[in-house]
Amino acid sequence: MMIEEKSLNFIEEIIEKDLKSGKYTSILTRFPPEPNGYLHIGHAKSICLNFGLGIKYGGQTNLRFDDTNPTKEETEYVDSIKEDIQWLGFTWARELYASDYFDQLYLFAEKLIEKGFAYVDDSTAEEIATLKGTPTTPGKDCFYRSRSVADNLQLFREMKAGKYQDGEKVLRAKIDMTANNMHMRDPIIYRIKHAHHHRTGDNWCIYPMYDFAHGQSDSIEKITHSICTLEFIPHRELYDWLIEKLEIFPSTQYEFARLNMTYTVMSKRKLLQLVEEGYVTSWDDPRMPTISGMRRRGYTAESIRNFCDRIGIAKRENMIDISLLEFCVREDLNKKAPRVMAVLDPLKLIIINYPEGQTEDLLSENGPEESFGTRLVPFSKELWIEAEDFMEVPAKKYFRLAPGANVRLKSAYIVQCDSFVKDGNGKVTAIHCTYFPDSKSGNDTSGIVVKGTIHWVSAVHALKASIRLYNRLLQVENPSAEEGDFKSYINPQSLQVIDTAYVEPSLLHAPIHSGYQFIRKGYFCLDKDSTATELIFNRTVTLKDAWAKETKKN
């Protein structure tokens, strides 16, 4: 068997170097979400990276919730995050919370104060911002910067004890107000928040900032490679400074470029807006780029993992074409999804020479490979076919049904169109055909050659179903590069609901989320909104459609 030589990404190169040099004997990574929203495809990239590295190098990966801001975080999000990671197929070594470290982090802060590297500042937020300067002008030391260690310690303890109101005081690291790196200009490391925390309740009224929680948590867990996205590069200097001053385990931070995808918004803030303002129904709306939305839409975990693998890991800004994701979904579903027949836009086809009341169960393969197996599909005199499969005046190169034309009914017989019926508005309401009894699928002795094969369902046997067709949520390729509010680029046609579709009876007991190919129409799955009396299918993704392209050209 050929072993595929795959080149390493820059993080893998670092890890292999660290392992080879003996810097580490095994690696430990972590996935550190803040539980303030649902995970999206961008998180999937990070999950696949972190967990994938753990697996590849025989190490482990922790799941750590970065829950240091009680006003934004909720248990609902914690639960959804765990569900999504598991669904993607990954297992964490330990489930941890930054809030578990609040006692330890507090002690770290006291240590910093004792070493003269932190002070309590009574300034207002505005005063702090003013003295901070700008990227091009240095900041200035504030009056409180020179407080004694003893004073700082007492003040900080009083902050913890609840003596002060929100915003009255903060604890700052004492570094350098003139540093080029804004994050080194005495960053705030603790703030007062009299707020209820989803895990620690009302135990605390001071909470550490990201910079005083993340790296320290990494260090406590002995994370070897702490991988985050590019916008944290300026934080790395502070990350290292704190580890050095605290004299704790030296985790190292590495940064890669986050995922951007065409026709998609990825920020949690924007996704939250879509949910709260009713542009979509929920976080798991199939139009959302969330993992739960994609799952509900019918995307498979494997296709998402493959996608993350193909997009690669690098440090440059990127904009991945969403068609790559769709390719990965089709690629996986093509291998797995049983083929069935469903008619989305029904048109009655009556076979004049087929006996009234007769039914045949026709053998039909469930997929292109033998391993898919077969099933029986009922056939009768009256069928539903797709309205677009008939043209009164056929277009050029159209090889479906038209007056006088022949077509194969998939897994059944060849029929010829004799006539059609129109209503008062000129709309075709039924077509009349004759069938060739000796053209039965698998046993065709008719000698008739047809160019087209179309799908169908038997009218008396069909199940009525409702189908949700999803199109892209945003109409522009890069919504954040456009002028104004991204919501003005929302596609009003992002969801199209078909109430009267007909599907073959084998779909009666379809499991939720399980992918089917509706032949010639795309991949679909049963939605969780379905009931015993109403089948609701989501369109996962269309099939590639060469004919649609052909029609567009003309």
Added chain:
RNA sequence: UGGGUUAUAGUGUAAUGGUAACACUACAGAUUUUGAUUCUGUCAUUCUAGGUUCGAAUCCUAGUAACCCAACCA
């Protein structure tokens, strides 16, 4: 008028001084009882200008462009 990061096909990712490769997209064509799948083919003087070298995407110099940094968010 500061600091940091990045520049390879339409989009991504490789090539680690030695023939610019792979995937997606797009466009042709073959096969097909899904206009699907599958298969075949087409698409680059590596941001620019100099330099080093027998040889440069890779090293050096000088530019240019994009992105990030001034939340008591993460």
